[in-house]
Amino acid sequence: MKINKFKVHEKGLNRFFGPLEARIMDLLWEKEELSIKSVQTHLETDKAVSFNTVMTVMNRLADKGILNKRHVGRSFLYSPMLSREDFLNTQSKELTYELMDEFGSSVVVNHMLDALQNVDEGLVAKLEQKIKDWKKDR
């Protein structure tokens, strides 16, 4: 599972994948497991994509350990290695940790608090509760 770059100015799956990759992952998370042919058919509702293009991209995703490739009869079925939730959770966790490691916990915490003030006041209460719970656990 190798996601190397987080694209700051994209949104959603495009932060981790190229545009075609993102559409493929989105589809596979919805449908669970598909053949290349099925993926191509689904994608083609928007705009023609060559079967070979889809195959190349999906095999690259499989090489990177993001998709699972299962031999069934003459063909292969592909499915995401992780559920969408697990994937996003893994990524957000890794990124949060990397951020705190790179810039220092207190810097990140401060930015985070700034963001909370702007965006979500109720969360500060939850955060407070979390801290209380955490203290009890020690």
Place this chain on the structure above:
Amino acid sequence: MKINKFKVHEKGLNRFFGPLEARIMDLLWEKEELSIKSVQTHLETDKAVSFNTVMTVMNRLADKGILNKRHVGRSFLYSPMLSREDFLNTQSKELTYELMDEFGSSVVVNHMLDALQNVDEGLVAKLEQKIKDWKKDR
């Protein structure tokens, strides 16, 4: 100022720049303002780098709005648009905000608390204080 990608598995400036770019930025943040020639000379203590290579990379950084290019006599002097501190602060802030926007504040806050438990217990106290201060300000 366009930094598009945050490289998850690199460290320090290499998260934002290529290796040569990173060495150049590092040097410019240390020396404040330098000509291409000076940069090349400093870098060359490790290993030969062509003047033209340094120039190309520095001009690309200037095109991206990361370096300032000042005409002085026959030649140019380059300096970082932002101080190292401002740059890192901007980046960490932007990344923190993007993370919270992308994954949801509470997800990120939870990851953050996990990280704090593993890494830095004292910071939780600071966080608590921050929340107290923040409440007073409302």
Place this chain on the structure above:
DNA sequence: CACCTCACACTACACATTGTAGTGCAGGTG
């Protein structure tokens, strides 16, 4: 058995980013 089709493999090219560097031009100096 020869053939044909289908799904996959291999290969290649385009574009962007970064590292690398050659060639050329313009302006000041001996």
Place this chain on the structure above:
DNA sequence: CACCTGCACTACAATGTGTAGTGTGAGGTG
């Protein structure tokens, strides 16, 4: 005027992604 120095322009390699053509092999059909 010839030359040197510093910048501009151009080009090529490697990597990641999007795109697609051609090759190959396995199975079914006449």
